[in-house]
Amino acid sequence: MNRDRWWKFQSRAAPYLFVSPFLVIFCVFLLYPLARSLNLSFHKTFGPRHAVYTGWSNYRFLLGHDVLFGLAVMNTAFYTVAFVAIEIPLSLGLAVLLNSRGVRLRNLFRFSFFSSYLVGQVFVGVIFFQLFSPDGLVNQFISTILGHRIVIPWLSSPAMAMPSILIASLWLATGYGMVYFLAALQAVDPELYEAAQIDGAGGWDKFFHVTLPNIRPMLLYMVLIGTIGGFQLFELPFVLLQGAGPDGRGMTIVTYLFIMGFGAGDLGYASAIGWMLVAILLIVSLARFRFFSREIGA
Amino acid sequence: MTRRIGLHLLLICLAAAAILPFLWLICAAFKTPADLLNSTLLPWHHLDRLTLNNFRLLGDRPFGRWLVNSIFLASAHTVLVVTLGSLGGFALAKYQFAGKGPITVIMLATLLMPPQVLLPGSYELMYRLHWLDSYLAIILPGAVSVFGIFLFRQAMLGVPDELLHCGRLDGCSELRLWWDIALPVVRPMIGAYTLLSFLTEWNSFLWPQIVLQTESKYTLPIGLNGLTGLPEYQHNYGIVMAATLMSIVPVIVLFFALQRDFISGLSSGAVKG
Numbered sequence: 001m002n003r004d005r006w007w008k009f010q011s012r013a014a015p016y017l018f019v020s021p022f023l024v025i026f027c028v029f030l031l032y033p034l035a036r037s038l039n040l041s042f043h044k045t046f047g048p049r050h051a052v053y054t055g056w057s058n059y060r061f062l063l064g065h066d067v068l069f070g071l072a073v074m075n076t077a078f079y080t081v082a083f084v085a086i087e088i089p090l091s092l093g094l095a096v097l098l099n100s101r102g103v104r105l106r107n108l109f110r111f112s113f114f115s116s117y118l119v120g121q122v123f124v125g126v127i128f129f130q131l132f133s134p135d136g137l138v139n140q141f142i143s144t145i146l147g148h149r150i151v152i153p154w155l156s157s158p159a160m161a162m163p164s165i166l167i168a169s170l171w172l173a174t175g176y177g178m179v180y181f182l183a184a185l186q187a188v189d190p191e192l193y194e195a196a197q198i199d200g201a202g203g204w205d206k207f208f209h210v211t212l213p214n215i216r217p218m219l220l221y222m223v224l225i226g227t228i229g230g231f232q233l234f235e236l237p238f239v240l241l242q243g244a245g246p247d248g249r250g251m252t253i254v255t256y257l258f259i260m261g262f263g264a265g266d267l268g269y270a271s272a273i274g275w276m277l278v279a280i281l282l283i284v285s286l287a288r289f290r291f292f293s294r295e296i297g298a
Numbered sequence: 299m300t301r302r303i304g305l306h307l308l309l310i311c312l313a314a315a316a317i318l319p320f321l322w323l324i325c326a327a328f329k330t331p332a333d334l335l336n337s338t339l340l341p342w343h344h345l346d347r348l349t350l351n352n353f354r355l356l357g358d359r360p361f362g363r364w365l366v367n368s369i370f371l372a373s374a375h376t377v378l379v380v381t382l383g384s385l386g387g388f389a390l391a392k393y394q395f396a397g398k399g400p401i402t403v404i405m406l407a408t409l410l411m412p413p414q415v416l417l418p419g420s421y422e423l424m425y426r427l428h429w430l431d432s433y434l435a436i437i438l439p440g441a442v443s444v445f446g447i448f449l450f451r452q453a454m455l456g457v458p459d460e461l462l463h464c465g466r467l468d469g470c471s472e473l474r475l476w477w478d479i480a481l482p483v484v485r486p487m488i489g490a491y492t493l494l495s496f497l498t499e500w501n502s503f504l505w506p507q508i509v510l511q512t513e514s515k516y517t518l519p520i521g522l523n524g525l526t527g528l529p530e531y532q533h534n535y536g537i538v539m540a541a542t543l544m545s546i547v548p549v550i551v552l553f554f555a556l557q558r559d560f561i562s563g564l565s566s567g568a569v570k571g
Contacts, residue, residue: 014472015393022386022442023401029439030408033419040418048425097309102302111557112313115320118549120501122519126526126542127319130326130535137322140338175316232412235503235519242527254414254504262508267418274415281412 041271051268058272069273071248072256073280075162079252080230082166083173088222090170091177092215096207098178099185110182113175121172125239128168129155132240155241161249165237172236177222184218185211220288227284231277234258253277323546326539327352334536352540360514361541364521368500369548371436371517375499376492378441384488386442387450388480392457405444414504421508431511440499449491453484493556500549518545 041058043051062069098109116124131137132154143149154164192210201209212219234254241250244259253273261270325339328348333341341347356362389395390402420439421430429435457480465475481488503519510516516524522545525531525538 011466011472015389015395015398018385018389018393018472018476019395019401022382022447025382025438025442026405026444029420029423030416030442030444031404033416033423034408034411036419036422037415037417040422048422094312097305097312100305103305103309109309109313113316115550116316118497118553119546120497120503120519122501122503122523123542123545126522126538127323129526130539131319131322135335137318137338171316171319228412232414234414239503239523239526257414257417258504258508261418262421267422271415271418274412274418277412278415282410285410 037271037274040268041275043268045266045268047265048267054268058269059276062269062272062276068248068251069253069256069276072251072253075249076231076233076252079162079165079233080227082162083169083230084223084226086166087170087173087177087226088219090174091222092181092219094174094178095181095185096211098182110179113178115175116172117176119172121169121235122239124168124172125236128164128171128240129242132164156246158245158247158249161237161241161245161247165233165240165250168240169233169236177226180218180222181215184215188214224285224288227288228281231281231284253280323539323543326536327543328540329536331534331536335533352536353544355537356541356544359521359525359537359541360516361521361544363514364516364518365544367515368518368545371433371506372496372499374437375440376495378437379443379446379495380488380492382442383446383491384450384454384481384484385476386447387452388454388476390447390451391454392459392462392480405447409444409448417505417508420505424509430509431515432509433515435509436506439505443495446491446495449487450484453487454480457483489556489558493552496552497549 040051042053042055044054044058045051094113097103098106098113103109119127133139134151134153136154138154139150139152142152152160154160188211192214193206196206196210232254233252237245237250237252238255238258244251244255254277257270257273257277260273261267322339326334328350329337329341330347330349330351333344333347390398424430424435427435461479462475465479470478501519502517503523506517507520507523510520513521518541522538522541525541531538
């Protein structure tokens with residue numbers, strides 16, 4: 001009888017017991033800080049101890065007067081657009097090559113391309129910090145091709161800061177994108193290609209009229225995660241340029257949040273920057289959603 | 299035939315370009331300061347000059363500590379996030395309980411938030427708890443992943459109800475059902491998720507950089523970022539490369555151990571999603 005009641009109790013209580021450790025930590029360390037960040041964004045703070053309520057002034061200053069924030073948004077947006085525009089064709093191209101008929105050692109190639117993704121952004125920054133140095137491997141390589149010694153100031157000139165970041169992050173991410181595209185390509189029904197073949201379609205026709213429409217969901221997914229990741233860029237430029245870079249050309253939104261919050265000690269202002277990032281990502285998602293739903297409607 | 303050879307040549311060139319930074323890194327880690335300046339990859343005519351000295355010099359820095367710290371934090375993170383996520387995901391997938399709907403909606407909403415917006419609020423909380431410079435500040439907030447719980451929920455929806463019912467008739471407690479039925483069914487996904495969690499924490503930089511202040515408590519990314527900026531290693535960077543190499547090798551080994559699960563788990567999830 002007693003055992004019976006225990007049995008009923010444990011089956012009734014089970015879901016609550018299972019979900020509660022997760023839920024408690026989620027509320028204390030995720031929801032609460034989220035609410036605090038929102039509240040802090042209406043304060044001017046000096047370290048974690050002193051806060052003065054200032055209403056909307058953080059946001060007004062960010063949007064109206066803060067030149068550095070404008071620079072950070074411009075840099076981040078430029079990086080994101082350039083990254084997505086280059087990474088997706090590269091990853092897709094690699095995936096198509098690797099998916100061609102008769103490729104030997106496919107897994108080995110796939111691993112060679114993918115392996116750079118295992119290296120974290122910080123370590124990529126440390127490695128490319130040396131590769132891009134004045135006598136680094138990249139300059140040596142270019143000098144060899146040109147036949148005379150050339151020193152490109154990759155990391156110290158304002159104009160080259162963004163291209164350096166892009167090259168390093170493309171090395172990191174292209175193989176990762178390729179794995180996704182390869183999976184999508186392998187899921188395309190081979191009969192569609194045979195049908196196209198019978199209709200007399202050439203290689204490019206097949207790519208544009210069979211492959212692309214069939215991997216469209218994956219394409220949109222890659223654009224979305226590329227965009228979200230791009231706007232959150234921080235570690236790679238921060239390590240590669242050891243801070244905000246020459247003339248702040250490597251300053252991203254998150255770098256600015258970090259500097260204001262944990263260098264200058266104004267947690268309130270940093271919160272406001274964080275919520276601006278939320279707003280930007282929300283606008284991006286809505287824009288994509290409208291674009292996507294129009295596509296479905298058509 | 300020529301087309302196939304051309305295709306393979308192209309692939310080999312591209313793969314070589316992709317792994318060139320790795321090759322350069324491995325070479326640099328074993329070179330003397332003089333050879334770092336004079337040779338591109340290896341000093342081919344003086345291979346006897348290659349040295350383990352860079353690894354030995356790492357002893358001057360608390361590099362061993364950083365390595366141990368990173369292994370500890372990444373392992374703790376992985377164990378917690380997999381345990382709590384699979385328990386919670388099991389409850390969300392296979393039970394009806396009060397509050398399930400609102401909980402799901404709130405969690406999904408937080409998935410849309412960039413995690414960086416939490417930083418100021420979390421920092422203030424850690425300051426009040428006196429957890430700054432303590433691993434508690436890294437382990438506890440990292441113990442739950444909303445992405446993870448939904449991954450487990452999604453996978454565990456596929457656990458047959460009949461199987462759970464039979465288990466109950468045989469006298470299994472609900473916890474045994476989780477351990478003996480639900481977890482084995484989603485095993486391939488656990489492999490992929492374990493690797494992904496370990497990788498994320500191993501490479502994590504921003505939050506530990508904010509929280510940790512004592513050099514002996516640093517993790518590898520924080521320690522290495524600090525070394526990179528030091529003027530003394532500007533030209534004599536073999537030591538930094540030795541440290542980087544040793545930071546990358548563990549995750550590559552782990553990847554090889556779990557790679558079958560990982561690539562299939564990654565791509566199957568992607569195609570379904």
